[in-house]
Amino acid sequence: MAQILVLVDHVDGAVKKVTTELLTLAASLGEPSAVLIGPGFDAAAGTLAEFGANTVYVIDPDGTAGSADFVVAPAAEALAQVVAEHSPAAVLVPATAEGREVAGRLAVKIGSGVITDAVAVVAADGALVATQSVFGGSTVVHSVVTVGVPVIAVRPNATPPKASDMPGPATRVDVPVTFSNSARLGRVTGRTAAARTGRPELSEASIVVSGGRGVGGPDGFSPVEELADVLGAAVGASRAATDAGWYPHQFQVGQTGKTVSPQLYIANGISGAIQHRAGMQTSKTIVVVNKDPEAPLFEIADFGVVGDLHTVLPQAVAEIRKRKG
Amino acid sequence: MNIVVCVKQVPDSWAEKKLQSGDSTLDRESADAVMNELDEYAVEEALRLQEANGGPESSPVTILTVGPAKAAETIRKALSMGADAGIHVVDDSLHGSDALATSLVLSKALGTTTWDLVIMGTESTDARMSVVPAMLAERLEVAQLTFAGKVDVEGTQIRVQRVTDTGYDTVEGALPAVVSVVEKINEPRYPSFKGIMAAKKKPVSTLTLADLGVDADKVGLGGSRSTVVDFASRPPKAAGTIVKDEGDGGLKLAEFLAANKFI
Numbered sequence: 001m002a003q004i005l006v007l008v009d010h011v012d013g014a015v016k017k018v019t020t021e022l023l024t025l026a027a028s029l030g031e032p033s034a035v036l037i038g039p040g041f042d043a044a045a046g047t048l049a050e051f052g053a054n055t056v057y058v059i060d061p062d063g064t065a066g067s068a069d070f071v072v073a074p075a076a077e078a079l080a081q082v083v084a085e086h087s088p089a090a091v092l093v094p095a096t097a098e099g100r101e102v103a104g105r106l107a108v109k110i111g112s113g114v115i116t117d118a119v120a121v122v123a124a125d126g127a128l129v130a131t132q133s134v135f136g137g138s139t140v141v142h143s144v145v146t147v148g149v150p151v152i153a154v155r156p157n158a159t160p161p162k163a164s165d166m167p168g169p170a171t172r173v174d175v176p177v178t179f180s181n182s183a184r185l186g187r188v189t190g191r192t193a194a195a196r197t198g199r200p201e202l203s204e205a206s207i208v209v210s211g212g213r214g215v216g217g218p219d220g221f222s223p224v225e226e227l228a229d230v231l232g233a234a235v236g237a238s239r240a241a242t243d244a245g246w247y248p249h250q251f252q253v254g255q256t257g258k259t260v261s262p263q264l265y266i267a268n269g270i271s272g273a274i275q276h277r278a279g280m281q282t283s284k285t286i287v288v289v290n291k292d293p294e295a296p297l298f299e300i301a302d303f304g305v306v307g308d309l310h311t312v313l314p315q316a317v318a319e320i321r322k323r324k325g
Numbered sequence: 326m327n328i329v330v331c332v333k334q335v336p337d338s339w340a341e342k343k344l345q346s347g348d349s350t351l352d353r354e355s356a357d358a359v360m361n362e363l364d365e366y367a368v369e370e371a372l373r374l375q376e377a378n379g380g381p382e383s384s385p386v387t388i389l390t391v392g393p394a395k396a397a398e399t400i401r402k403a404l405s406m407g408a409d410a411g412i413h414v415v416d417d418s419l420h421g422s423d424a425l426a427t428s429l430v431l432s433k434a435l436g437t438t439t440w441d442l443v444i445m446g447t448e449s450t451d452a453r454m455s456v457v458p459a460m461l462a463e464r465l466e467v468a469q470l471t472f473a474g475k476v477d478v479e480g481t482q483i484r485v486q487r488v489t490d491t492g493y494d495t496v497e498g499a500l501p502a503v504v505s506v507v508e509k510i511n512e513p514r515y516p517s518f519k520g521i522m523a524a525k526k527k528p529v530s531t532l533t534l535a536d537l538g539v540d541a542d543k544v545g546l547g548g549s550r551s552t553v554v555d556f557a558s559r560p561p562k563a564a565g566t567i568v569k570d571e572g573d574g575g576l577k578l579a580e581f582l583a584a585n586k587f588i
Contacts, residue, residue, distance in 0.1 A: 071469055071487065071496050072459060096490075097447075097455060097472055104456030105463040107425060113550030114424065116454045129554060134453075135342040140559050141349075147550035185468035185502075190495035192486075201490060207587065231587065242509075249509050250488075255338045255450055256362055256508055264587050275339055285585060286562070287578065293569075300562040303581045307570025315575020320588050323579065 002030035002089035005057075005082060007075065007102065008048065009094050013040020015047040017204060018094040020161035022154055023051035027164060029123050030089055033057060034170070035082055037067045037075055045170060052164035055171045057082050065177055066184060072098060073183035076105035082175055083110055083149055090128055092121075095153035096203075103153045112148025119158040119261075128152070136255065136278025157204050157261060194250075197235070202251060205234035206263045208283070210253055211246075212238035212276070214269020214290060214309060218246040223313035224268055230320050236260065236280075238270045254279035268309040272297025289313065326384045326478065326500070328371045329412075329438065331431055331445040331461075332364040332403055334396040338450040348546060349553035350421050351451055353393070360399045363446025366506050368403045369513040371444050374478055375407075385409045387438060391419060391430050397529065404524035405516035411529035412438065418534055421546030424452070428460035430544060433537040435465065440501065442483070447472055447505040458505035468498030471505040 004026035009016040019034075026032035034053040036044055041058050048056055059078045060067040067074045079091060079102065091106065093099040095117045107114035118130035128150050132141045145151070202208065209231065211224040221235070228235045237247035239254050253260055255278040265283035270276055272288070272295055280286070281300055288301040289309045298304045305312050336342050340356035360368075371386045378384040388403040390396050391414040400411035414434050422430070435443065443465075448455040462469035470476075473485035474493060481500045486493040488507050516524070534541055542548055568577050582588045 071471075071494075073463070073469060076463070097488075100455045101459035101469070101471060104424065104428075104454075104459040105469075107456075107550075108428070108460050108463045111550075114456065115551055116456060133559075138341065138559055138561075139344060139556055141344070141556040142554040143551055144554055145551045182466040185466075186462075186470055186496050186498045188494050189484075189497050191489075192492045192495070194492035231582075264582075264585075273339065274341060278338075281562070282559075285587075287581065289574070289578070293567075298567055299564050301567065302562075302565040303578070304565070304567035305570055305574040305578055306567060307574040312570055312574040312578060315573075316578040316582075317575075319576050319579035320582065323583060323588060 003033050003086065004030045005079065005088045005091045006032055006034050006053070007079060007091070007093040007099065008034050008036045008044065009096065009099070010036070010040055010044055013043025015044050017161065018096070018156040020047065020051045021156065021159040022092045022094065023048065023053055024162045025121060025154060025159045026092055027052035029121060029128060033088065035059065035079060037078055039063050041172065049167050049170040050163050051161060052167065053170045055173055058172055058174050059177050061174070065179055067179070069188055070179070070184045071186035071188060072101045073105060073186070074179045075102045076109060077179055077183045078175070078177050079106050080109040081177060085175070088149060090150045090152060093151070093153050095155045100153050103151045107151045110148055112151050113145035114151040114153070115143055115145060116153040118152050118154050121152060121154070133282055136274065137282035199228060200232070200234045202234045202236060202253070202258050203260055207231050207233035208236045208253070208260055208262045208264070208280070209233045209266045209268070210236035210238065210270060211241055211268050212270030213240040215241060215246060220310070221247055223310060223317070226317050227266065227313050230317050238276050267297055268313065270297055271295045326374070326378050326441045327439045328374060328384060328386045328442045328444060329389050329435060329440045330364070330367050330371045330386060330403065330408065331389050331443060332368065332399050333361045333390060333449045334358050334392050334399040335361045335449050335451040338362060342451065343558070344553070344556050348421060349556060358395060358398070360402050361446055361449040363448065363506065363508055365513040366508060366510050367444045367446050368406055368408060369511045370476055370506050372407045372514070373511065374442070374476065378478065381409050387412060389431065389434055390414070391427060391434070400529055401524050402516065404527045405521040406514055407520060410527055412532065413529055414532045414537065416534045418541035418545045421549060422544045423549040423551055424454055424456050424460060425550055426544035426548050428457050428464055430537065430539060431457070431461055432464040433539055434532060437532065437537070442478070442500060443503045445505050447507055458503055462503040465501070465503065468502040470496050470498055470502050473504050473506050474510055476504055476506070
């Protein structure tokens, strides 16, 4: 069966959700083989096997080769080596910022085509056909790589992870690497953590509650945050709100911010120009709260309330708390 | 320090985008064409670095673009912000090029000029791949300092704050290097009237694929390593139930969430 490589996204062996999604996808296309770069095999092995990895290629397990010390290039080099030595049918990476860059460099190295932000991949007529949802979700594209071993960056939160029917222990295959000089040019000399919000990460959350211009100011985000917290959701913000400095830029959803596709998206005080819609219009259920009955976003809402979010949201939060008991 | 900023002309991000039925490429005609927003931040960052490193004499800023003839407007925009010169690679054979071909052509164009630092936006708002800066670093075999929220150059050393999901990583390297910048890294300056006038006299050289020694079959639709099989417009979602808040809007919202099993 065709071997499908999956680059493992992990922190010291704690495997991220997107990896379980990619392994599930790989299992539908062939035999999943995980590529684990850096220390953490013992912590990761169980999860990788649980989601179908038959083989785990282990690279730089003690960190001495420097995979964590240099940006992106070592991962691309390691994957290129595994591709050269084991001839897989495809390489799947997460379509995160880092994953895309790894995919790009890998594609150059191995002379292959690259597809980014695939929301699905199926095997058809001997090729792997990727589905991409582009231009803010207004267009659905099917594409294939036509040269080399396809490198496909898969959008997080697009594939429901499914534990394998027949998980067995994964076979560990150590792949000794020596990173080239050109892989060791961008050195990581520090890691700084931003203050934790305690909320789910925006691009992975199944519920997102956002605020826009209608919020009125930085304090206006309190009702938005309260609703998010009572639902266990992530908080997003429109371009207008982040441009005005009312909420940090990393929470911006839109054309020039993050694209999200959660189960539920609640937009508060957001009019719905294409700038914002492009970042969220493929959400499964969309709820809109806005004072302006003409707000374009109502056109794609499954449910809408024409009203002031400053009164509607607190009332909703109180009712939700009551129902939760 | 010689700085080159790679820019791209793209359809206005406030306009709807679509693919053409003929060859499945982006329709670049029906919307206004503008400089990719992230590239404005890249141009601004280059100009700030120029100001901090001896001015235009010591640190000239050159704008490089690969695009159809009207992409020249984007070079002029950057020149009117204060950049010094432009290089425009234009060739009909480039139509339909994928990211691999774009990065190849950019790397060859860079070979025609002296450069120490390449700055670009992390991605363009049309394709949104975020791969070209990394591909360029790969082809040029220089330090990749991408997703930068802050850039500092001291002599031949460069340090950036690389934005991550959890905060940022400090990444350091030596020139020559490729840097890509994130949105809001700075506040791009508006071209002044004087700048717009001066831009008209700044030199812009035009290059073809032949000038770069690149075979036409390595680029364009024919040279692409991926292809669109088919595409379709997703029908816009139909509107659902809209209610007016009459003192009960929040209750109705909670009811909807409960009915749909979100709580």
